[in-house]
Amino acid sequence: MTERIGILGGTFNPIHNGHIKLALEFIERLGLDRLLLIPVWTPPHKSADGMLPADLRLEMCRLAASAYPKIEVSSIEIERGGTSYTVDTLKELKKLYPEARLFLITGSDMFLTLDKWKDFKAIAEMADLCACARHGGEYSKLKQFALKLEKEYGARCHIEDFPVVDLSSTDVRERLKNMHSAKGLVPDEVLKFIEDKGLYRDKPGSDRSNLMDSGSYEEKLSYFRDILKRRLSEKRFIHSLEVSKEAEFLAKKFGADVKKAEFAGLVHDIEKETPKDVQLQTIEKYSIILDDVERSAPKLLHAISGAAVLQYEHKITDTEILNAVRYHTTARAGMSLLEKIIYLADYISADRDYDGVDELRRTVHSSLEKGLDVCLRFSIEELLKKGAPIHLDTVRARNELILARKDSE
Ligand SMILES: [Fe+2]
Ligand SMILES: [Fe+2]
Structure with a gap:
């Protein structure tokens, strides 16, 4: 037939x-x-x-x-x-x-x-x-x-x-854009996929993003915890909570704004598990121009699209927080105290478990500059070993440290 x-x-x-x-x-x-x-x-x-x-x-x-x-x-x-x-x-x-x-x-x-x-x-x-x-x-x-x-x-x-x-x-x-449920409109498996990947997500003007103007600090934290829980794997979600805690600790110790550190630590990986194509769409949508190294290294994208999503879709206006997210993978010359704290907290948060992490924790806790020295060297050495390109911001951050040390000698 x-x-x-x-x-x-x-x-x-x-x-x-x-x-x-x-x-x-x-x-x-x-x-x-x-x-x-x-x-x-x-x-x-x-x-x-x-x-x-x-x-x-x-x-x-x-x-x-x-x-x-x-x-x-x-x-x-x-x-x-x-x-x-x-x-x-x-x-x-x-x-x-x-x-x-x-x-x-x-x-x-x-x-x-x-x-x-x-x-x-x-x-x-x-x-x-x-x-x-x-x-x-x-x-x-x-x-x-x-x-x-x-x-x-x-x-x-x-x-x-x-x-x-x-x-x-x-x-x-x-x-979906307005954070309303689409249950019953799309098959359940599709809805779960959309939510897990953070697709069609809330855009400026949605009910909940108004929270950024009027909500209390606690409300904002819990709003982002909800988003991250939906968007990240359990492991990455725990990592975000731990980086937040570590950043809070470092801020208290080294005299940075504790709330900003806690917040930036929490959201720093907001885009980490978003599909690469969606990250590239975000980057293009907000007219961000990538350099060659960024284009060749998908790992660097989430910091860039993360800062853009926070700024344009969640109405975060604090440039210190946005820059802390933006530079948490590469670092850069002239980092603010908050940027250094988030960069380092990401290396030494309690969920991290690699050879030498305890010693690095002690180093960072004794001096942010010494911690930066170790982390930047480590990062550059790893890239050299892999034969991967090194982002200029990382090179500049390292040069700045070395030159500052020479000046003080
Ligand atoms: Fe990250
Ligand atoms: Fe991270």
Whole structure:
């Protein structure tokens, strides 16, 4: 028997329950053996209207499809790259499934434009064309248009009228952006993925970011603890708490602002586990220019995107805190006391357990300068061993220390 395969393309940014319901209804009504969700490719690092990179949208589709044996996900458009033309996709599918009958499912708006699509004649030859009306009036309009396509192009059309879920990916993104729950709108596994990765997260103007203007210090700390707990692995979350504690201790000991140290320590790795592509999107969105070394070393990115997320998305305005996050991986010449404290607390927090950490703790506790000396040397030696490039800020921080020592000799 001829296999019947449905094709449902889209940006799926993100996939939601409306897509799934539509897929399941068409599987049922058209007697499909399987239905392929095909996310379109979009240029990487382009953040137009919050478009996520293709690999993340693909992963969300896979998670959503995992519960339905007849729904599968195809990455053919993503792998092909460039502008996704339906005619090319159908040609590829015809090669993959030469015996199958293909059913192209489109939204009702799109259906009415089908005859304008690139190489529509070939599309109509390769696939049956399917759409569902959103309301009674639309049904007759779609039917009429289908008749025209059948007459003029010999197309095979299927117009359905089951109730569609009135939901768009834009609605879902809006809810997530404003820190509202999207439970029930997207499959649970997808929601967990979105929350774990901090996707479509709160932007300026959201209810909770107003906290930055009006909330108490304790409220701010607990707000960020919540965010970090969702966004980081348990290990990284504990690390953040420990760096915060160590920074608080060092601030008390060396006369820095204790609250700022506690806060900067807590949030310093806020972007550490955010996917690299999303970090690059953030960096591009806020017009931050990366140098060659930063571009080649993904490890350095989280400090840069972290400071940007704190400044632009969480409205942190304290430049001392922002710089402490910004330079916690590379250090730099002319570091403030707070910057030194966060840089060093990251090396010696209680969760760190490497050879020599106890001795380094004693060194840092006796003198920040001596601690810096050891850490910068250690960092540079490690990079030399690996044959990796050394960031100029690190070199400059080290030179500054050496020259200051020479001056005092
Ligand atoms: Fe870090
Ligand atoms: Fe860290």
